[in-house]
Each structure stands twice: as structure tokens, then as C-alpha cells.
Amino acid sequence: MSGNNANRRLKFEIFRYNPQDPDSTPHMQNFEIDELPYMSLFMALNEIREKHDPSLQFDFACRSAICGSCGMMVNGKPSLGCRTQTSDLPELIRLHPLPVFKLVGDLSVDTGIWFREMAEKSEAWIHAKEAFDPAAQEDRMDDETAQKIYDSDRCIECGCCVASCGVANVSGEFAGPAGLNRMARFSMDPRDTRDDADWFELISNEHGVFGCIGMMACHDICPKELPLLEVYAYLRRKALTTALK
Numbered sequence: 518m519s520g521n522n523a524n525r526r527l528k529f530e531i532f533r534y535n536p537q538d539p540d541s542t543p544h545m546q547n548f549e550i551d552e553l554p555y556m557s558l559f560m561a562l563n564e565i566r567e568k569h570d571p572s573l574q575f576d577f578a579c580r581s582a583i584c585g586s587c588g589m590m591v592n593g594k595p596s597l598g599c600r601t602q603t604s605d606l607p608e609l610i611r612l613h614p615l616p617v618f619k620l621v622g623d624l625s626v627d628t629g630i631w632f633r634e635m636a637e638k639s640e641a642w643i644h645a646k647e648a649f650d651p652a653a654q655e656d657r658m659d660d661e662t663a664q665k666i667y668d669s670d671r672c673i674e675c676g677c678c679v680a681s682c683g684v685a686n687v688s689g690e691f692a693g694p695a696g697l698n699r700m701a702r703f704s705m706d707p708r709d710t711r712d713d714a715d716w717f718e719l720i721s722n723e724h725g726v727f728g729c730i731g732m733m734a735c736h737d738i739c740p741k742e743l744p745l746l747e748v749y750a751y752l753r754r755k756a757l758t759t760a761l762k
């Protein structure tokens with residue numbers, strides 16, 4: 518549980534840049550506000566926008582770590598603004614937008630473009646042989662498989678793992694932690710008819726699981742605590758088993 522630091526004056530250094538404005542240049546802007554009890558970064562940024570600068574851009578929707586829209590670099594670490602308490606941070610708080618994703622302005626990025634491209638490249642949907650029949654009985658699935666799929670499906674596509682990944686930062690082709698998680702999710706699904714050779718082609722290359730250089734920041738960063746290391750182990754094992762057949 519986050520503590521409550523009384524009487525602190527918080528100093529913010531916030532990245533400012535509006536790519537739509539030809540006169541805008543990237544720079545840091547300083548703000549100061551009084552810390553309030555149980556203040557989240559969402560509350561702090563709203564206070565700055567209301568009292569100091571209404572043009573400050575940042576994204577929030579659910580305010581409860583569900584929508585994935587509030588990822589940002591908080592003192593150099595990808596974090597969800599809505600679940601970061603200022604009391605867990607020093608008085609000086611530096612905020613930057615997440616790298617990798619298209620900058621909308623200031624702290625706001627468009628993660629949707631990246632996630633859509635990744636989903637299209639990996640065809641992240643159930644490949645069924647038969648057309649969907651709404652009148653058919655539900656497919657049954659064993660509990661263990663259902664639990665593994667559920668674990669992967671908890672991803673909120675916040676992009677924090679992608680921003681923390683050294684490879685995703687330099688290669689636009691790498692599937693990234695969230696992309697590999699999506700591949701694992703569909704390859705585990707018994708309703709997906711893609712075979713081992715199809716998965717081998719998708720995951721067994723430098724853009725797939727063998728592009729990961731094992732820094733594992735993604736695993737430490739993920740705010741939903743997805744078992745990303747297990748995901749990579751699963752994909753590597755699947756690739757090697759197919760190769761050795």
C-alpha cells in the first residue's frame with residue numbers, strides 16, 4: 518500500500534512537443550504542485566493541466582489499470598500513470614512519452630498503430646476451419662489450457678513492455694513482448710487450426726522469439742504481471758520441438 522508523504526512540493530519535468538505544430542520543438546517544461554494524500558500521477562497531471570497549462574497532452578481513460586492508455590516513462594521507467602502513486606516517487610518526477618510508439622503530443626502516444634500492425638503480421642485471431650455458427654454448442658477446453666490462455670489475455674496492450682525492450686526500441690520488425698504473448702495465446706488455443714509448421718515460420722526467426730536477447734525488463738515492468746518468461750520458454754520449446762521432428 519502506498520504511503521502518504523505530507524507537505525511535499527513536487528517538481529515535475531515534463532517532455533513537451535507537438536508534432537502537429539511546425540513551431541514546436543522538443544523540450545522539457547518544469548511545473549510545481551503540492552502533493553496530496555494518495556495522489557496518483559493521473560491526479561497530479563490533471564492538477565497541472567487545470568492550474569498551469571491546459572495544453573498539456575496525456576492519456577487516461579479507466580484510471581484503474583484496465584484500458585492501457587496511460588503508459589509513460591516515469592523517471593526513466595515505463596509505468597502506468599493511473600496506478601503510480603506520487604508517494605512512491607522522489608520529489609523530482611521526470612515524465613517522457615513511451616518510446617517506440619507514434620508520438621501524438623507531449624506524453625500522449627498512439628499505441629494502437631503498433632498493436633494493430635503486430636496483430637495483422639501475426640494474424641492474431643482464431644484460424645478456424647469452419648465458419649462461426651452461433652447456434653453451435655460451445656467448444657470445451659481443459660482447465661489448464663483455459664487458464665494459460667486467460668493469463669495471456671490479461672494483457673491490456675499498454676505498451677510498457679515494448680517500451681522497455683531494447684530490441685523493440687531498435688527494430689520495428691520485432692514482435693516485442695506483447696506480440697510474442699499474442700502469438701503464444703493463439704498457438705495454445707485448440708480452436709486455432711494453424712499447425713506446427715505455420716507457427717515455426719512465424720515465431721522461429723529474429724523477428725519472433727529468437728529476436729529476444731534476454732534482458733527481461735519486460736517481465737519486471739509489466740503492470741499486469743503477465744508470465745512473459747514462461748511465454749518465451751513455451752515459444753522456444755515449441756520452435757525447437759518442431760525443428761527436431
Ligand code: SF4
Nearest residue numbers: 672673675676678739
Ligand atoms: Fe502491458 Fe504487460 Fe501487455 Fe506488455 S504484456 S502490453 S506490459 S500488459
Ligand code: FES
Nearest residue numbers: 580584585587599
Ligand atoms: Fe486506463 Fe491507466 S487510465 S490503464
